[in-house]
Ligand SMILES: Nc1ncnc2c1ncn2[C@@H]1O[C@H](COP(=O)(O)OP(=O)(O)OP(=O)(O)O)[C@@H](O)[C@H]1O
């Protein structure tokens with residue numbers, strides 16, 4: 266995973282060597298790509314530094330004059346419950362991720378290791394389900410939630426969110442687990458280990474990088490999709506997640522753009538910290554030395 | 559303890575019969591080697607003994623107890639896999655300790671046993687490393703260490719050395735033989751390598767297409783193969799087979815007509831079969847290493863198409879008229895012969911084997927104890 270493509274040292278193998286022309290081309294490509302990805306963020310950040318008046322001045326100045334972090338202070342005053350929205354978002358995403366992991370890890374293992382009737386069918390169904398976004402099924406889901414009495418609770422946002430993330434998570438983790446050599450299961454069986462012991466002591470540790478990838482994907486997925494469910498299944502302000510909370514900056518007369526941008530960055534920060542923390546555990550090559558390939 | 563019997567063991571995968579009725583007794587403390595061509599069911603047989611595959615029919619009996627439905631640990635068996643199958647996330651210590659941890663042994667006992675095993679396998683300095691940082695030979699030793707800590711009565715090895723290079727394989731071979739002596743446990747060993755089979759085995763089991771072709775001590779298999787399959791399989795290069803006509807049969811053996819020379823081979827022929835045999839065609843087998851230059855009991859003129867000079871040996875291949883397989887001969891030392899140049903070679907009647915039309919051998923009347931210095935195992 267930590268493969269270096271641009272090793273200039275002499276130890277780099279032939280296939281990783283590029284001429285200076287190719288290097289320039291590659292970096293230009295990366296720069297263009299990055300620019301498209303990052304431009305909105307850069308502009309957003311610059312906006313958050315400007316006083317509100319400057320945003321509507323013409324001609325529009327891209328760089329902030331006498332910019333300050335004032336918006337990062339006033340945002341908490343304009344929308345006092347913003348902290349609550351961040352907490353809600355994190356809570357919904359974290360709980361969804363935990364639920365997904367608890368269900369998906371054993372399921373992926375079963376799909377990777379065992380053969381059973383109807384397996385292809387179930388896997389195909391998962392794939393089909395993950396092609397729908399939750400949005401398509403909002404109305405039936407709404408009726409379901411109402412019947413179950415889950416409207417206007419945290420569950421209304423957690424349960425459908427987790428449900429829609431499970432299929433793709435199973436596919437992802439199953440692929441990873443299929444790469445764990447089955448000989449390890451046989452060896453553990455020969456050593457007297459039960460299926461569950463083998464799963465806990467052998468498979469889980471080896472699958473850890475895969476599980477973390479799934480955790481990150483699920484967390485991001487839950488973070489991104491929660492606002493659909495929040496808007497539809499929840500009308501209580503105190504349960505609203507961050508994306509909905511950001512609407513609070515849309516005032517009656519005007520939108521407080523600089524505070525909105527500041528709030529967006531502040532709101533993302535905790536999620537970034539969590540993802541950064543998780544990906545430190547992404548170490549490759551965990552199966553090295555298990556079997557002779 | 560450690561006595562293993564297979565009774566008419568059969569294994570089918572779907573409609574495909576892989577092991578077709580194998581019966582075998584392995585004595586306590588014996589080193590038995592399974593050999594046979596690829597796909598003949600060696601691994602399948604071993605995995606059935608291990609408990610990794612169900613037995614379609616027949617019994618597997620260990621120390622007088624039928625174990626068909628027992629888990630591997632309950633059978634008192636440990637297995638070493640060809641691919642090592644080490645736990646990559648655990649240190650060498652934890653890998654070896656794994657079976658004891660499963661048992662829930664106390665930490666002190668685990669430490670003692672793991673250190674014992676590590677000492678036997680010269681792994682004392684590697685205990686903290688991960689398998690990924692070890693060489694092939696060391697990994698294989700860790701795999702063996704994991705097998706010996708539980709002190710099983712029977713060890714199963716499925717081609718444990720085939721992933722190692724030639725030099726390491728020779729070392730590990732010696733080490734395994736030493737280990738066998740030291741532990742005194744029963745060992746069943748699958749290999750492709752004839753040298754491993756010949757040097758390590760107390761008895762070799764030759765498998766062919768799901769059947770046992772012959773069971774016997776390595777030298778018995780070499781000197782008294784019971785059929786053409788074993789005769790061709792044991793020994794390298796393969797034995798040469800030539801069709802010959804029987805002139806007469808007596809107590810002295812079979813007299814055949816070999817390219818106009820009459821040759822009497824000292825084999826045992828049951829009295830009731832003698833009459834039918836006269837005039838029929840049999841197969842004359844002679845090993846390449848028993849052929850020498852110049853004249854002898856049976857002399858033949860050959861034109862080798864390829865000659866290989868190895869210094870220590872000179873190997874020649876010739877085509878015989880009406881014969882598909884190459885006729886091969888191995889001469890000791892460096893012999894000045896060239897390809898496409900005719901030479902006279904010969905072999906002694908005492909080195910010949912005779913097989914009937916079904917490929918079954920007539921037993922040679924040779925005294926094995928009076929032969930070349932006995933090999934001590
Ligand atoms: N799980 C299985 N399902 C179906 N057929 C199988 C299975 N396992 C083995 N076979 C078949 O059984 C036959 C014997 O396999 P086995 O692995 O025992 O051969 P082997 O003697 O060990 O060969 P090699 O020397 O190449 O290891 C092969 O033809 C193989 O295709």
Ligand SMILES: [Mg+2]
Nearest residue numbers: 600601602716
């Ligand atoms: Mg095999």
